[in-house]
Each structure stands twice: as structure tokens, then as C-alpha cells.
Amino acid sequence: MVKVVVCGAAGGIGQxxxxxxxxxxxxxxxxxxxxxxxxxxxxxxxxxxTRSTVTGHGKxxxxxxLQGAHTVVIxxxxxRKPGMTRxxxxxxxxxxxxxxxxxxxxxxxxxxxxxxxxxxNSTVPIVAEVLKQHGAFDPRRVFGxxxxxxxxxxxxxxxxxxxxxxxxxxxxxxxxxxxxxxxPVLSKIPGQKFTKDQLDLLTHRIQxxxxxxxxxxxxxxxxxxxxxxxGARFTLAILEATVAGKTGLVESTYVNLHAxxxxxxxxxxxxxxxxxxxxxxxxxEGVSKILPLPELSAYEQALLDAAVPxxxxxxxxxxxxxxxxxxx
Ligand SMILES: NC(=O)c1ccc[n+]([C@@H]2O[C@H](COP(=O)([O-])OP(=O)(O)OC[C@H]3O[C@@H](n4cnc5c(N)ncnc54)[C@H](O)[C@@H]3O)[C@@H](O)[C@H]2O)c1
Numbered sequence: 001m002v003k004v005v006v007c008g009a010a011g012g013i014g015q016x017x018x019x020x021x022x023x024x025x026x027x028x029x030x031x032x033x034x035x036x037x038x039x040x041x042x043x044x045x046x047x048x049x050t051r052s053t054v055t056g057h058g059k060x061x062x063x064x065x066l067q068g069a070h071t072v073v074i075x076x077x078x079x080r081k082p083g084m085t086r087x088x089x090x091x092x093x094x095x096x097x098x099x100x101x102x103x104x105x106x107x108x109x110x111x112x113x114x115x116x117x118x119x120x121n122s123t124v125p126i127v128a129e130v131l132k133q134h135g136a137f138d139p140r141r142v143f144g145x146x147x148x149x150x151x152x153x154x155x156x157x158x159x160x161x162x163x164x165x166x167x168x169x170x171x172x173x174x175x176x177x178x179x180x181x182x183x184p185v186l187s188k189i190p191g192q193k194f195t196k197d198q199l200d201l202l203t204h205r206i207q208x209x210x211x212x213x214x215x216x217x218x219x220x221x222x223x224x225x226x227x228x229x230x231g232a233r234f235t236l237a238i239l240e241a242t243v244a245g246k247t248g249l250v251e252s253t254y255v256n257l258h259a260x261x262x263x264x265x266x267x268x269x270x271x272x273x274x275x276x277x278x279x280x281x282x283x284x285e286g287v288s289k290i291l292p293l294p295e296l297s298a299y300e301q302a303l304l305d306a307a308v309p310x311x312x313x314x315x316x317x318x319x320x321x322x323x324x325x326x327x328x
Contacts, residue, residue: 002243003029004235005069005108007100008076009056010034010041012224013116013231017075020232022048026239033057033065034076062100066107070243073145073235074100077117079222080214085179089118094321097123101130109136112238112286113143116231120144120177120254121311122318125275128256129322140286143238144254146177146277147230148223152209153184156202161192172294173206173252174278175307176314182207183304187297199299241282249282250291259287267293271308275315 004021008014009032018032022045030052032042042056057065066072077093097117104111109131117123124144131137153171158164175183184206186194194202205212213223234253240246254277257264268274279291296304 001028001068002026002070002239003031003068004239005031005033005065005072005111007033007065007072007074008117010037011075012079012221013075013227015041016225016228017073017231017235018045018054019048020228021073021235022050022052022054024236024239025051026236026243027052030054031057031065031069033062035059062103063107066103066111069104069108069111071112071114071235071238072100072104072108073114073116073231075116075227075231076100079224080118080210082214082219090122090317090321093117093119093123094126094318097126098130098322101127102134105131105134105136109134110138110141112141112242114145114231114235114238115143116145116227118178119314119318120146121181121275121314122321124254124256125315125318126321129319133322138286139256139259140288142256143234143280143286144177144275144277145231145234146173146182146252146254147234148227149173149177149182149184149206149209149277150252151226151230151233153186153202153206156205156209157186157189157192160194160198160202164189164192170250172279174276174293175304176275176277176311177254178314179207179310180303181307181311181314183300183307185294185296185300187300188294196299203303238282238286241288242284242286245284247283250279251282252277253280255280255287255290257290260290263290263292273308273311273315276311 004027032038039056042054046054154166154169158166172185175181281289
């Protein structure tokens, strides 16, 4: 039995993400939880002729939805509106993530938790702190999905050089998942030499790609379809490793660095960061290894230097939301 729960399943991301997950043979039970319309989305998806059972769970049925889950994917919350930064979302989404994490700690404390809700730099620490309070935190099992940055990187590089295959060209993206904290490591793409102008253009588009979508949707939300694609890619990689036992799978993802104490000790001592996005190799228990940082160009090192202080603020904000709620 492999039960995957999508929290926020009736939303702009949740619906197409659930559609993509319904196609996986690795999932036996797809449980859709949302405060609105989950039974409707579930009934619709349940007619698709793959093996998994689909169930819908409304507002009052969070515990039932989460009970015994193998993996919980969370795109629940509010998306960004024009003029809003990811950080502006914090107050609303932080509370939603806290409540869902409480539900996970009670109903499926060993589940893999994949967080999409923004600001990811802060929502992942919130999940961790709630689980710690319940004695259920395993850093190998909690992930911030930053895959959209990776997907955008390959696509935007392809727009400059159509000789690469955008699907198989995986760009490492380190740091965090908002604005300046997103650090694409473009220097490691085989065969690529970008000019300074091209680097500036690519970096800006990757760091602020979300804004292009928010603006084009003109008040109707943020990235949903490309995010669902990225979210499904990440979720399926986790399932391939944890259910099917596939080895050698690597994705850039935002994790708690204690998931690999030994591998990250020097980096933690140098930066005093507890969370960071980096290439992670998956295994049966989730994180099997956090890969060493690639050698950065001077351009990328400058981006990382700018990212670290911002990342610290975001992490502290998420942590303090749980550990010191009176100060928020
Ligand atoms: N990680 C990323 O790269 C990335 C990219 C795009 C958007 N996002 C984030 O994903 C989130 C969802 O975006 P969206 O466009 O799907 O928004 P949306 O408003 O279309 O959908 C959110 C869904 O969450 C549901 N919801 C709200 N509170 C809930 C709760 N307590 N329990 C369960 N469900 C709840 C809503 O009813 C809604 O159906 C936002 O925080 C957005 O910023 C992340």
C-alpha cells in the first residue's frame, strides 16, 4: 500500500498535480484533501483508468486523509498576487502549514513530506519545528520542492541554445527558493560558456521567473501548471527511490542539512545555515546523501554570498513562528 496525500488538492497546483500523480503505478491510494471541493476533484480523477484508488476529503476530514500516508505533498495555501512577495504570503501560509504538520505528526509521523507552499525557505522550517515538538522529525524525510527553479533553468538555457535537450539537461540550483536566494549553477552545464549579459539575463529570469507568470495571469494567481509538472517530477523521484528502491536519483531540493550530518558539517560550520537547497541523492529513507557543493564560478559565489543572509532571515522567521510564536 502506498498512500500519497495531496493537501490543497483542489487548487491551481493541486488539481493538475493530482492528475499527474494519478498516472503513477507506484501509488495505490491517492488521497485528496482540501478545505473546498476535494470530493469533486476526487470523483473526477477516479474515472481515469489507472489502478490507484482516489478518495476526496473535505475540511473536517484532515485526519482521515492523512492516516497512514507514505508521502504527503503540500500545495495548500494562498498564491502570490501582483505586488506581493513570497514573504508577504508568510502570515497566511505559515498557519496553514503549521496545522497540516500537526495533522501529519498525529496521523503519519514517518511520512515523506514534500512542501510546495510558499515561502518554502520558511515553510520547511515550520514543518520541522512542529515535528520536533512531537518527537517525529527526521530530516531525511522533509523536502522543500524547488524543482520549478531547476525546470525553468533548463528551459531558459534551451531558449539561448537550442542544441541542448531541455528535458535531460539538469541544472543544479542551490540556496533557497525565492528571489536572490535562488542560485543557479550555470557554469556546470556541459559545453556552455555564457557571456556576462547572458548570465545576468538567465539568472534574473530564473530568480524571478515566478513574477513573469504572476504578471501575465494579471491577478488570477501564480505558476500552477509548470509547478504541477515540477512537483510531480519531484514526487515521482521520491517514490522511485523510497518505494521502487531505485538508486542514484538526484534532484536539487531544499532540505535540513542535518539529513547528512557528515557531508554537510564543514558547510554548516562555515555558513551557520541549517537549511539549504543543494543536489540531494535519494534512497529508501529519503535523503541518502547531500552532495558536496559544486565548484562555483566567481559570478555564482557572489550570488551565494548575497543569498546567505536573506536565507538566514527566512529560516529564522519560519523557525520562530513555532518556537517563539509571541514574537511574530
Ligand atoms: N514551490 C514552488 O515553486 C511554488 C510555485 C508556485 C506556487 N507555489 C505556492 O503553492 C501554493 C498554492 O498555490 P496555488 O496556485 O495552487 O493556490 P490556489 O489558491 O489555487 O490553491 C490552494 C488550495 O489550497 C487550499 N487550502 C487552503 N487552506 C487549506 C488548508 N488549511 N488545508 C488544505 N487545503 C487548503 C485552497 O482551498 C486551495 O484549493 C501557494 O502557497 C503558492 O505560493 C509554490
